[in-house]
Amino acid sequence: MDAIFIFEQLLNGLGYGLMLFLLAAGLTLVFGIMDTMNLAHGSLYMAGAYIAAKVHEASGSFVGAVAVAIALTVLVAAVVEVLVIRRLYARDHLAQVLATFGLILIADDAVRAIWGPSPILAPTPAALAGPVQLLPELPYPAYRLVLLGAGLAVAVGLYVLVNHTRTGMLVRAGASNRVMAEYMGVRVGRVFSFVFALGAALAALAGALMGPIGAVQIGMGEAILIPALVVIVIGGIGSVRGAFVAALLVGLVDTAGRAFLPPALRAVLPPSLAADLGPALAGIAMYVLMAAVLAFKPAGLFPARA
C-alpha cells in the first residue's frame, strides 16, 4: 500500500463525505433547522434526478437540465407544501413521519406511472465524462470534482444562510417557537414555505447531480434517506457545521472501512473469518459510528438545541 493509494482513498473518503453532505443538505434545512421530519425528501431527490435525466437526454444541455429539474421540483414541492406539508409544521414528528411516508408511497407510484418501473438513463455530460489527472499516478473522475465543488458550495451557502443571515435566524425562531416568532412579526408561514422550497431545490440539485454517477430509479430516494439522516443526527440536529463534519466523518470511516479493513483483518485473522468479518463490518461502519457517537454524545457532535 503506497502513499498515493492512501492519499487517493483519503480523497475518496472526503469526496464521498461531500457527496453525502450534498444529499443531506436539503434535509438539514427542512429537518435540521425547520424541525420538520420529511421522509418524502428522498422523493424530491428522485424527482430531480428523473427530470434532469430526461431533459438532459432530450436537450443535450446538462446545465439546462439541472436548472429545469430544480425549477420543476420546486414547483411540485410548492404544491405539496400548500396541500400537505404546511399543515404539518406544527404537528409532532410522528404525524410528520406518517404523512410523509404516505407521500413516498404516492410519489413512487406516480413515478412508476410516468416513467415506468425501469431505471432510466442519466448520461454524464460529455465534457466531464472522463478522468482528470490530479497527480501523475492519480486520475480522478472529472465529474466527481463537480460533485465535490457542489457539495462544498452548498455547505458554505447553507452555513451562511442559517447562521449569518436574518432569514436563518427567523427560520430557527419560527421552528422552535412559532407563536412567539409571529408575535415578533415574522411571517412564519411564508418563511417556512421559502425554506421548504429551498430544501426541495437542494434535493433536486443533489438528484440531478447524482444521476450521472448512479442509478436513476424508483426507490433511489429511500436509499439516500437513511445515510442523510445519519449524517444529520451524528452532527447534531440543527447544526449545519455538525452535518458537514459528520458527512466527512462518515465518508472517511466508510471508505476506510471498505478500503483498509478487509486487508487489515486478513493480516491478523484466519482467512475465512477475515473474509466473512471484513466486509460485514465495513458494511455497517456508518451505523456503528452513529451508535458510538450517540452513546457518548447523546445529542450529536454539535448539539444545537437542548
Next chain:
Amino acid sequence: MSAASLFQARGLVKRFGGLLATDHVDLAVEKGEIHALIGPNGAGKSTLVNLISGLLPLDGGSLSLDGVELTGLAPHQRVRAGLSRCFQVTSVFGHDTVLDNLLLAAQAHAGSSFRFLSRRSAEKELMDTALALAETVDLAGALHRIAGTLPHGAQRKLDVALALAARPRLLLLDEPMAGMGPEDSLQMVALIEKLRAQTAILLIEHDMDAVFQLADRVSVLDYGRVLASGDVDYIKGHPEVQAVYLGTDTET
C-alpha cells in the same frame, strides 16, 4: 458550619464551557431551617439547585444529607435519600388530573413502580396518601380538575405537593412565588411556613417580602460564589448585597 448540619455542600463547582457558573460553593442547611438563597439574575442559584438535586453533573465538590453521601447518586436516588425539589418553571403533569398527579408522586415512594399486573386504582393506601397531600396544600377541592387548566397559583401548590410526596428532609424550592399575585404569594408563604415543621427548606426567591418573612438564614450568591451568609438583618444591612442585588429602594 457545624458537622451536625443536616445538609452540607462542599466546594461545589460547575462550568458551562468557559463560564464558571458555580465557583467553589460551600453551603449548609440545618434541621428545621428555612435557608434562602438569593442573588442577581444569572448568579448561579438554579444551577446550584440543579447540582444539589443531581439534574446537572458536578464538576467538583461533594454533597451529603444527614450523613449520607449524595455526590455520586442519580437524581432519583437523591430523592430516596430525602432530597426533593420543585422547579423554577412549574412542572406538573398538565394533561392529568390533580389526583393523578398526586397518585403518581405517592406511588414513587410506596412500593415498587415495576408492578404491571395489578391495577393501581385498587390501591387504597396510595389514594389516602394522595388525599392527604391534597389536604396539605389545600387542593382537596380540585382533585378532578385537569392540572394544566388550574390557575397558576394552584399549579404551584400542586408542584410543591408532588415534591412533598417524597417526605423529604430537605426541600428545594426554586422561585415558588414566581408568577403569583399578592394573594397567592401570601398563601404560598403560609404553606411554606406550615412545611417548616416537616422539612428543612432551601428557598430561592426574588420576592424579598417572602424571603425576609420566611428565612432563618440567607445566603447571597454572586457570579457563582457565596457573597454573604447570615440572618435576615445582617443581609439587609450588607452593603455589597445592597449594591449587587437589593438595590437602594427596597420594596415594602
Next chain:
Amino acid sequence: MKHEPLLTCRGLEAGYGASQVLFGLDFDVGAGEVVALLGRNGMGKSTTIKTLVGGLRAKKGEIHFGGTPIHGARADAIARLGVAIVPEGRQCFPNLTVREHLVAFADTRNGRRDGWTLDRLYALFPRLKERAGHTGNQLSGGEQQMLAIARALSTNPRLLVLDEATEGLAPVIRDEIWHCLARLKADGQTTLVVDKYVEKLVQLADRHLILERGRIAWSGTSVELDADRELWSRYLGV
C-alpha cells in the same frame, strides 16, 4: 393631558374553547399613554393581551390600532403594525443566541430614528452583553426575562405590551426596568403593562384598568387608585 387613542377596544369577548374568559371589554390606550391592567390571578389579564396581539381570536368585539381594525388580523401582521409583546413566560428562542434575539427582529416600527439599537440595549442590560453568545436555553430565568424585554424593544414598537415583565428579576434589575419604563414614557412610548407591583405601577402609569372575572371592574387614574385602598384589597388582594 389629552391623548389620541392609539388602541381602542370595544365589546371584546374571548376565551379558550368553550370557556369564555373575557366578557365585553371596552377601553382605549392613548398615544403616549401608559396604561396598567390590574387584577388578581386568573382574571383575564394575559387573555386580554393575547387577544390584542392576535394570539387568540376574539369571539366578539372590535379592536383598532392606529385606526386599523386588528381583530381577526394575524399576530405577525399586528406585530408589524408596531405592537411588541413581552409575553408571560419569557418565550426566548432556545436556538438563537442573545445577540440574534436582538438583531433578528430589529426594526423601527415607531418610525423614530433615535430608537433602540443593539448597543443601547446592551447598555440597558449589561448582563446580556456578557451572555451575547449564549443561546436562549443557556440563560438563567432572569436573563431570559431581560432578553424578552430587550427583544420587544428592539422592534421599536408603537405600542409596548408587557405581561409580568419584572417576573423573576432581582430587585436591582426590577428597579432598572421601572426606571427604563419611566424614561420610555417620557420619550412618548405608548405602553400597556401588567404587573404585580401595584405601587410601582401607580408611580408609572397614567391610567389603570382593573379586571375582575373578565370584566373591567374599575378604571381610573393613578391618583384615584392611590387614594382608594379599598380597591386594592377588594380587587388586587393586597
Next chain:
Amino acid sequence: MTQSERIAPSATVPARRFDAAGILPWAVFALLAAVPLIAPHFGLEYYVGFVRHMLIVAIAATSLNVILGYGGMVALGHAGFVGVGAYAAVALVEAGVGSAWLAWGGALAAGAVFAALTGAVSLRTRGVYFLMITLAFAQMLYYLAVSLRTYGGDDGYGLYTPLSLGWLDGVHGDVFYWVVLALAALVFALASRLAVSRFGHALMGIRDNETRMAALGYPVYRIKLAAFTGAGALAGLAGGLLASHNAFVSPSLMHWTESATLLVMVVLGGRGRRWGAPLGVAIWYTLAEVLKINTEYWHWPLGLMLLLVVFLAPRGVAALFERRRGEG
C-alpha cells in the same frame, strides 16, 4: 362539598366504563376464535392464515405501542427485535430443537436480551436521536443477517418441518391458529392491564415529563429500559411465531421499512390507545390485501389513507371510535 362527594365521580365512572368496554375484547376474541371453524364453509380457508399473520403482527405492534404510546419512545428499530426473535427460533431449529414452545421461548428471550443490550445504549438519547440509534442497531442486524451464511444470508432460511406444539399437535389442524390467538389475546390483555398499572402510570409520566419524574424519585432509566426490554421480548416472540407461520425467515424481515411500517400501523391505529395497535394492523393489512388483488398501483391509496388519517384522525383511528362511543 365534603371529601367523599368529591371523589365519588371517579369511583363510579371507571366502573361503568369497564362494563361497556369490558365486553368488547371478549366479543372480538370469540369472533376470532371462530374464524377457523367458519371460514372453510365459505371457501375462505386462506383467511385463517391471513388472520393468523395479522395476529402475530399485532403482537409486535402492541409491544411497540407500549414503548411508543405509553413510554413516548419513538423507536424505528422494532423490526430488529422481530428479526432477532425469528432468527433465534431458526438457530434453535438448526441446533436440533423441534418444540415450538422452546423455539418461541428462545425467540422471546433473544428479543429481550437484544433489547436490553441495545436499550442500555439507546436510552441515553431522546427524540430523533433515539429513533435513529434504534434504527442503527436494527440496520446492523439486518446487514449481519444478510451476510451471514449459516442461516442463508440474503436468501433466507426455510423451516421445512413444522415445529411441534407438543400434545396440542393432534388436536386440530388449526391449533396453531388458536395458539397464536391465545398469545395475542394474552399480550393484548397484558398491555391493557399495563396501562392502568403502577408501571404503566410511571411510564406515561416519563413520557410526559422525564425530568419531573426523576425529581419525584423514579428510576427513569431503569423503568424505560424495563419497558424497552419487555417490548423487545414480545416483539421477539412475534418474530418466533412469524418464523413458524411463514416457515421461512429472511433479513427482509428486519429492513428498516418494516420498522417504519410497524410504526405507521401503530400511529394509524392510535398510539397509546388500547385498541390502537391491533386496529392499525387490521386496517393496514386488510387494505393492502384488497388493493393488491385489484391493482398493480396499490401503494398510493395507502399513502392517501395515511394523509387522511393524519389530518382527519390525528390521534389515530382508535381515538375516533372512542369519541364516537363517548358521544353515543
Next chain:
Amino acid sequence: ADSVKVGIALDISGPFAALGAESRDGFDLAIEKLGGKLGGLPAEVVKTDFGGSPEQAVQLVQRYLQREKIDFFTGPIASNSALAVGPALFAAKVPFISSNPGPSPYAGKQCNPYFFGQYQNDTYDEAAGKLANEKGYKNMVIVAPNYPAGKDHLNGFKRLYKGALKDEIYTKVGQIDYAAEIAQIRAAKPDAVFFFLPGAMGINFVKQFVGGGLKDIPLVAPGFSADQDVIQAVGEPMLGLYNTAHWTHDLQIPANAEFVAAFRKKYDGRYPTVYAAMAYDTIMAIDAAVRDVGGRIEDRAAVAAALAKPSFQSVRGEFAYGRNHYPVQNYYLRVVDKDAEGKLTNKLVGTVLEKHQDAYVGECGM
C-alpha cells in the same frame, strides 16, 4: 379440468420492480399469443404484486393455493422469494416453473419434482469464467456484494476460471459510491474485472468505473448485470462489456425471432430482456405440458412429468432438463454494442458453454 389457473407472483414494485415488469410483459405477450388458452383449455391468470418481499410472497402463495386453487405457479424474481414459497407449493404439489431464480438448494439437496429452473444461478458465472480463460485474462479482480449469493456467484466464476485472482472485493449491499473499490482495482492493475452486482449497484458501479478512467480494463459480467434494462440505464459506458447468458435476443431460432418481433411490436420497439424471454418461455412450457397431459391437470405427477420433458420450441433453442429439473443448455457470449439504428444492445458473439449442466446436480437425490 375445464380450465387452467396460473398464479403469478408479480415483482413490479420494490427492489426488483424493473425486472418484474419485464417478466410481466413476457407473461402478457405469451398469453396473448396463445389466445388466452393454455394447452387448449381456457386459462385464468391471477397476478398479484408482492413487492419483492419473500415474507409477502409466502402470504401470497398461501392465498393462491388455498383461495385461488392455482394449478401452476411462477413469477418471483429473487432467489429468496423462490426459496420462501417453495415448501408450500411442493407440499401442495403445484408445479413451480421458475421464470428467473435458480437457487442452488433447489438444484442440489432440496431438489423437487415440482420445481423447474431456467438456469442455475452460478452457470452464468461459470460461463464467464470460461470466457475469461478464452480471452486470455491471467489476472483478474472479482467483485460482488457481501451476501452469500454474491459469494456463490464469485465461486461459480472461480469454478471454471483458470487465471489468478488479484483481489476479491465484497461491497456493501445497496452501496452508492464505489470510489474506494475502483481505487483498489486501479492499484491491482488487473487484465479484466468480473463483477456480479445486481440492479442499482451494477449501474452505479459501471458508471463510476468508466468515469474513474478505467475504461481500458475490460469488464466481464453475468448477463443479469448487462441486460437491456441496465444498458438502457447506463448508456455509453456499457459499450464493449462482455457478458454471458443462456439466451439473447439475436439468437437465430424461429421461435425466438417470432418472440422478439412480437415483443418489440407490442412494447414500442424495446428489446426484450432475458427476464421477458424466460417469462414467455414459462407460459409456453405450461401450455405444452397441459396439452401433453391431455388437459388432465388434476394429475399433478403427470403434469410434472410432462414439464420435465419439454415439448415446445423454447426461445433459447434446444434444452433438456437434468435430473434436478435444471436445464442442460447452451450459454452464450454477448457483448454490448450498437444495433443498426445506433441503439445500445447486446450482440451475440458465440457459444461459451455447450450443453452445460450445473454443478449441484450431483447432490440431488431425485
